[in-house]
Amino acid sequence: MQPRNSRLNSAALRGAVDLAAVKAAGEAAQKAEQARAERARQAAAGEAAGGDPVGTGYPLVVDVTEDTFEVEVVQRSTEVPVVVDFWAEWCGPCKQLSPILERLAEEYAGRIVLAKIDVDANQLIAQQFGIQGIPAVMAVVAGQLVPLFQGAENEANVRKVLDQLILVAEQRFGIVGTGGTGGAPAEGAEADAPRRPEDPALAAAHDALDRGDLGGAIQAYRNVLTEQPGNTEARIGLAQAQLLQRIEGLDLQSVRAAAAADPKDVGAQLRAADLDLVGGHVEDAFGRLVSTVGRTFGEDRDAARLRLLELFEVIGPEDPRVTAARQALARVLF
Known part of the structure; x- marks a missing residue:
């Protein structure tokens, strides 16, 4: 009754x-900060030993095909913003833009991942994204498509776009890249940060x-x-x-x-x-x-x-x- x-x-x-x-949510944020501090420590140690200076646990720049798209882009986007670079061998502007994106992906040290897609070899993906011309750059965050820009851009403009993407990923989707800063922790800093009051x-x-x-x-x-x-x-x-x-x-x-x-x-x-x-x-x-x-x-x-x-x-x-x-x-x- x-x-x-x-x-x-x-x-x-x-x-x-x-x-x-x-x-x-607060505890998760604290753990993420501690994890980033630990990865920074590991990155510094790896660089000192002549190894991988980033230590993200996954490649920062990856060539993606139709077979690997689900894992490398969609699933990875739940951990880190994935920037997708649509290019082709015959595309002159692509040859100017791609090195900028690759360099920034390394510099951002795990805050983004760059997925490179050859539109000639992966026409189905290009069609699904509605690519009309190249170079074209989009992002996938938490499985959601975020258009960025089309055509060649200089490094300063690309950097601004990526900074905004990272901010949106953190504030709207709660996704923070898992890479370290690529540098050593501040002097006297603990790898395992104490719990904040x-x-x-x-x-x-x-x-x-x-x-x-x-x-x-x-x-x-x-x-x-x-x-x-x-x-x-x-x-x-x-x-x-x-x-x-x-x-x-x-x-x-x-x-x-x-x-x-x-x-x-x-x-x-x-x-x-x-x-x-x-x-x-x-x-x-x-x-x-x-x-x-x-x-x-x-x-x-x-x-x-x-x-x-x-x-x-x-x-x-x-x-x-x-x-x-x-x-x-x-x-x-x-």
Whole structure:
């Protein structure tokens, strides 16, 4: 028998949303920093011994074929941004651009990987990417296509594009290249960095969220992000607090009935997706919004797309359900 009052409150939903993801994200970031410090130490040791100065564990420049594309580009893009250079032997501008890309890939020491694709030998890949002319440079991040530029560019412009790509990969997808800096650690630095103390402002935001002070938590997380725009914990915490605030006072049965009665009612679909997510039905929430994006236009489409991106933040960029939903979103958008 169902209880007469099916209304959900934020206190009950905090367990369903799994706020431990905030802490896990911070720990993952700390481990990544420690791993980078260790790789830097190994790189310095390897260089001193006359070995590989980078120590990434995978080649920084690789020739890719149709047989190796899935592993070297798609799968690798979950670890590091993969820059794809489309070229051909007969292409003069390619011979100017490719050495620049190769040199920068080595210089960036694992923050990107360069995948070189000969369009004559791999015509199917070129067709799938919609290549109209070469040289053409694109990137794949977390399985998502990121167009960069077409035609030859000088090194300064290429460097700016790659810096922006790395920033987007870190902030939007949570992907940081696994290579070291290629140099030795600072004098006196430990290879295994000590665990950083928790930021007091971030701790206060977490406490507000735990108390159910959603307005206070939202403001506190925003304060942290103003000072630290790339703070993963604060970004996830803000997304979760906003989600919990949106569903306060919503009646589960009424929201779902309204969404089922009118699939074109974007507001109803957004509310239903929020409740799907906090109820643990993550794939249902994503699927609902992807479908809404696919059948709407203009402001309605933007509203559904942006809500979907907000829910991605709640779950976290490394979750395979987020990766699958990103791919589904790309299909309906393009």
